[in-house]
Amino acid sequence: MPEVRTRFAPSPTGFLHIGGIRTALYEFLWARKNNGKYLLRIEDTDRQRLVPGSLENIVQSLETLRIVSDEGPYWDKGLKFRGEFGPYIQSERLPIYQKYAQELIEKKAAYYCFCSSERLDKLREEQQAQKLPPKYDKLCLKLSSEEVSSKLAAKEAHVIRLNVPSDRIIKFHDHIHGDIEIPSKDVDDQVLLKSDGFPTYHLAVVVDDYSMKISHVIRADEWIASTPKHILLYEAFGWPLPVFVHLPAILSQATGKKLSKREGDVSVKDFLDKGYLPEALINFLALLGWNPKTEQEIFNMRELVAEFSLDKLNKSGAVFDLDKLDWFNSMYIRALKIEDLFARLVPYLVKAGIQTEKYPKEFLEKILLLEQSRLKKLSEIGERVKYFFEEPQYEPGLLCPPARKASAGPPPAEKKSEKETILKNLNSLQIFLQTLSAEKFAQKDIEAEIKNFIESNQLKTGEVLWPLRVALCGLEASPGPFEIIDAFASLPDGKEQVLKRISRASEMLF
Numbered sequence: 001m002p003e004v005r006t007r008f009a010p011s012p013t014g015f016l017h018i019g020g021i022r023t024a025l026y027e028f029l030w031a032r033k034n035n036g037k038y039l040l041r042i043e044d045t046d047r048q049r050l051v052p053g054s055l056e057n058i059v060q061s062l063e064t065l066r067i068v069s070d071e072g073p074y075w076d077k078g079l080k081f082r083g084e085f086g087p088y089i090q091s092e093r094l095p096i097y098q099k100y101a102q103e104l105i106e107k108k109a110a111y112y113c114f115c116s117s118e119r120l121d122k123l124r125e126e127q128q129a130q131k132l133p134p135k136y137d138k139l140c141l142k143l144s145s146e147e148v149s150s151k152l153a154a155k156e157a158h159v160i161r162l163n164v165p166s167d168r169i170i171k172f173h174d175h176i177h178g179d180i181e182i183p184s185k186d187v188d189d190q191v192l193l194k195s196d197g198f199p200t201y202h203l204a205v206v207v208d209d210y211s212m213k214i215s216h217v218i219r220a221d222e223w224i225a226s227t228p229k230h231i232l233l234y235e236a237f238g239w240p241l242p243v244f245v246h247l248p249a250i251l252s253q254a255t256g257k258k259l260s261k262r263e264g265d266v267s268v269k270d271f272l273d274k275g276y277l278p279e280a281l282i283n284f285l286a287l288l289g290w291n292p293k294t295e296q297e298i299f300n301m302r303e304l305v306a307e308f309s310l311d312k313l314n315k316s317g318a319v320f321d322l323d324k325l326d327w328f329n330s331m332y333i334r335a336l337k338i339e340d341l342f343a344r345l346v347p348y349l350v351k352a353g354i355q356t357e358k359y360p361k362e363f364l365e366k367i368l369l370l371e372q373s374r375l376k377k378l379s380e381i382g383e384r385v386k387y388f389f390e391e392p393q394y395e396p397g398l399l400c401p402p403a404r405k406a407s408a409g410p411p412p413a414e415k416k417s418e419k420e421t422i423l424k425n426l427n428s429l430q431i432f433l434q435t436l437s438a439e440k441f442a443q444k445d446i447e448a449e450i451k452n453f454i455e456s457n458q459l460k461t462g463e464v465l466w467p468l469r470v471a472l473c474g475l476e477a478s479p480g481p482f483e484i485i486d487a488f489a490s491l492p493d494g495k496e497q498v499l500k501r502i503s504r505a506s507e508m509l510f
């Protein structure tokens with residue numbers, strides 16, 4: 001088998017879309033699996049659709065996700081290039097396309113077209129009126145070579161069009177979709193080279209895939225309809241075909257249709273900003289359209305390379321299930337070592353307005369560890385732990401355990417007595433905790449001490465631990481009170497803070 005060479009060929013027309021990442025990932029995995037090469041090529045010939053900054057965004061997003069190319073642009077304090085088949089940016093390869101367009105003219109596989117845009121518009125309108133598909137009518141193919149020469153000499157504006165034969169079936173094989181046949185009468189005489197000397201996508205993609213020795217063209221299935229034009233070009237040049245692998249679309253859970261930008265954030269940057277881990281995104285995307293042979297769901301990049309196969313790609317679209325992505329993300333967050341967790345979460349604490357530099361590392365680590373198993377996204381951290389950094393705000397009613405509250409509208413007298421019990425418990429707990437040394441506030445002691453206190457005073461556990469926990473954090477759901485106290489204990493004034501919160505809760509109930 002010739003060397004496997006794949007390429008991801010995005011157009012810099014905006015931020016990298018989640019579907020693009022999946023395409024890039026499959027190209028990358030297939031190349032790595034076969035000890036081949038994965039290229040990044042920038043297809044920027046549609047000058048009107050260029051979006052400034054998107055080239056950098058694409059290159060950087062791919063690198064953040066560790067889909068690192070062997071050839072093409074890469075980022076190292078700026079855009080750099082590697083590889084022997086460059087330039088890897090199509091706008092820097094114009095003479096190459098012009099030369100090949102000329103070769104097609106000589107082979108009569110393409111022809112000059114001098115039609116004005118007015119004529120083309122009129123033609124389209126007429127075809128629309130007759131309910132015919134819009135197609136160029138080959139008028140300029142009838143020009144004699146003398147007429148063409150004199151128009152060229154007079155520098156008349158022109159394009160070069162593909163000369164599509166009218167009466168054949170264009171066949172090609174797709175690795176996922178099988179044999180595909182399209183009648184050539186349905187294929188337009190595509191413009192290959194525009195009047196400004198830029199190629200269209202169709203000429204550039206074929207020339208580059210050939211020149212860069214691409215063995216597998218893996219791309220979104222929206223390009224199937226364009227492939228017959230490419231086949232005609234390969235044939236005209238006498239070049240061998242690459243293996244075509246057209247990936248089914250990623251579908252929106254809400255609409256069942258192709259995931260679109262209108263449905264909110266679909267750019268990789270948005271996902272990363274929200275606190276999805278690159279490794280979780282990769283794992284999730286890998287399984288969005290590919291079925292490994294095993295039941296295993298968590299794969300690191302090395303395992304993906306080992307398992308990946310083009311034969312296990314699905315034929316139908318894959319639904320983008322955000323809950324599943326959240327699940328992957330929480331699994332990856334759980335697996336992080338504390339140093340890594342710390343490095344990834346601190347920026348989100350800072351973003352939430354927490355002045356992390358003012359607190360001991362041990363304290364910050366403790367509170368992050370407390371939440372590690374509860375986080376779905378890194379961006380949730382600020383909201384979850386902000387009670388450690390400011391007085392929690394809550395309704396006094398929250399201090400009463402929910403089981404009591406739920407017992408369908410207790411009579412006011414009972415409510416009053418419940419409130420009194422809680423108040424009494426909090427008061428005596430406070431007195432008890434005051435007598436403990438600050439060292440005893442660490443989890444290993446505090447849990448035993450408080451349990452002892454409950455037992456010796458014959459109190460109900462829920463009527464002590466629930467209000468204590470709420471007093472500390474003001475939340476309906478949170479880590480347990482011993483863990484919270486343990487985290488506070490790593491602050492120099494941890495004990496005071498705990499006592500202050502308990503007395504504030506008592507005041508609220510009073």
Ligand code: GLU
Pocket residue numbers: 008009010011043201205218219220223
């Ligand atoms: N430039 C095309 C795009 O933006 C690439 C299509 C292909 O891979 O051939 O999707």
